[in-house]
Amino acid sequence: MGFLSPIWFLALAALTIPLLIHLWNIRPGKTLKVGSISLITEASKTSSSSFKLLHILLLILRCLLLALIAIFLSKPVWEKMISPSKTKGWILIPKENFNETYTKFKPQVDSLTGKGYELHYFNEGFVKRDSTKQQADTASNTNYWGLVKQLERSGQGRPVYIFTPNFKKHFKGSKPTVHLKLKWQTYTQADSVSKWIASAAFTNDGSIKVTDGTSTPQGTTYGSKILKNDGDAVHTVRTQNGRTSISLNGSKDAPVIVDTTTQRIAIYTDNYPLDAKYLKAALDAATAFSGTKTTIKQYNNTAIPLGQTWLFWLSDKPVPSNISTQSKHIFAYADGKPVDVNSWIEPGHIALKKRISSKENDSQVIWTDGFGDAILSYSNSSPASWRGRGGLYTHFNPAWSDLVWSDDFPAMILKLLQQQPASQPNGRDRRIINNHQLQPDIVNYNMPISPLRESGQTDVSGYFWLLLMVVFAAERVLNYNIKQRENG
Known part of the structure; x- marks a missing residue:
């Protein structure tokens, strides 16, 4: 026998209550009937009391009742x-x-x-x-x-x-x-091999870009391809009730609905119009290669339409809360004092001339410098933010790094746009x-x-509850009978 809440055994202290009630027995005086009281002198009134146990069976029932209540509240279980x-x-x-x-x-x-x-x-x-x-x-x-x-x-x-x-x-x-x-x-x-469709979306020319995930014991990879509306040897495309879906041939998975939305990218230039120019060129190249439906617009004030897929905040000022909460992804410059360095950016081993000291310690690092410190970090918050508490710890400017001159720059931006911060579905993981x-x-x-x-515990509190009801009923009946005899 075990108890899940043994602290309730402290309630057994209440057993002293019926015991004191039965011990402190106030006995009323006896009435003597006489013919005349003229010859009886007045005396002081007295009462008597004695410490004597009466109705022992009733006392036992009441003590047992309180004990059963304590045991029931302690949640008794039976362990084999x-x-x-x-x-x-x-x-x-x-x-x-x-x-x-x-x-x-x-x-x-x-x-x-x-x-x-x-x-x-x-x-x-x-x-x-x-x-x-x-x-x-x-x-x-x-x-x-x-x-x-x-x-x-x-x-x-x-x-x-x-x-x-x-x-x-x-x-x-x-x-x-x-x-x-x-x-x-x-x-x-x-x-040990799992394949699934990670995403599917229409491109600007009406084709379908599908991204397939493959997980094996060696790792998980993603691959993308452009499909026409008739599918291919691996994928089946169907259109029903105005909605287009795609599925893997031979798969029992539910078809994936093709996304018809347009990816909206906003660039806030603030005091960095030159940085925005380099970023815009990289984004144009990246989105042209991916083929997804995309619009890219620049803004030099905070009157940015809500509902942006990506917001590139090239400013030292914090992102206004109304814009932040309405943007799916935020990529922002970190705030802080710039320092001159002689290092590089990984991936790509791109020369780094100036950076802002990293304060990140709880975000996912995406790009690093030659010392392994964060140059770009990701915080899986809401909204998802490519800035954590800081952001990009350099700038899109030749004075800060050779990033904007690198052939890898558009590819690095494309990888960010297509990045899936969350890992593959857990049921798909075959690593x-x-x-x-x-x-x-x-x-x-x-x-x-x-x-x-033996594993598992059997709850026996129900039996104690039943016994509690029986004892309570017996106590009430016995108490009623005693009072009837005393009054009779």
Whole structure:
């Protein structure tokens, strides 16, 4: 028996209340009937009291009633315990891919179960599996490192064998350090390649630009191509009810609706019209290459129409809140005092002559200088901002760097426009993690062996509630009968 909220046992102090009530018994004086009171002299009035337990059964019922209330509020649960002598250890396999994993490691699993190891799911609660009988697998994105930490807290002191896939999506956070007798084996699942349509949009000439994502154990890549309305050998294009959709041939995924919106790009020049000129040329080249429907406009005042896809804020002043909240992406100059440097910009190894000191420490770094400090960082806020707390720590100006003269400049801008800051959908991720990298840090010491707990806890508070009602009813009936006898 266990209790989820044992603090409520402090309520047992209330047992003193019925005990005091029964001990402090005020006894009324007796009335003596006489014929005449003329010969009786007046005496002082007196009353008597005694500390004596009366109606002991009623006292017991009331104390039991208060005790049951405290137990009910403490949320009692029933935990099964397995005798330590019957189990040598656990075998843990994720429920979502049990069949494939068991088939992959069948000889090892069968050998361990024959030696007395129990088969449990490597999922929340570590539920025991009765057999290796084939059952339907269910999809899940369990964090295996988090489960290992829970396993240590469960009091499992015997050897544990874990068999899992090695997809990177299952290993989140920092690698744990645990005190467990643990052996972990992994494998790459058969379904190790995933393909999907990341995006699709109409171009200026009415064609469709589609971006496909491919995830393999080696990594995730994206590729784009221009399609006509009849599709190609890989893609199927359909138009229904005025909406055009595209899907991968042979895929069970739902078709992706082709985006018909126009990408709107605004450049705020402020005191940097020359910088805006170089940026505009790079944007023209990048959007012409991508073929997506795009409009690019420059503004020398803050009367910028709301709803911009991209806002390039070439100014030392902060972006007004009304413009900031209505722009999907913001690319801004960082504020601060410029300093002369002799370094370069990566990627591209482009000469860097002047920069603003970086203050970023919590944003995703996109471009760096030769010392690894941020030149451009990304903050995945709302709206998504290519500035974080600072921004571009240089300027689009030949006096600051050779970036605007570089052949890589339009390509770097294009990559920003097409950048998908969020990673691929987690269900699509087929990247794997090295077996050495995934192994938790094991701290070896003689850990005492405790009884193994069956996973899951049975809530028994309902039984105590029923018993509470029975005792309450019995107390009321007994109290009524006592009063009837005393009054009668």
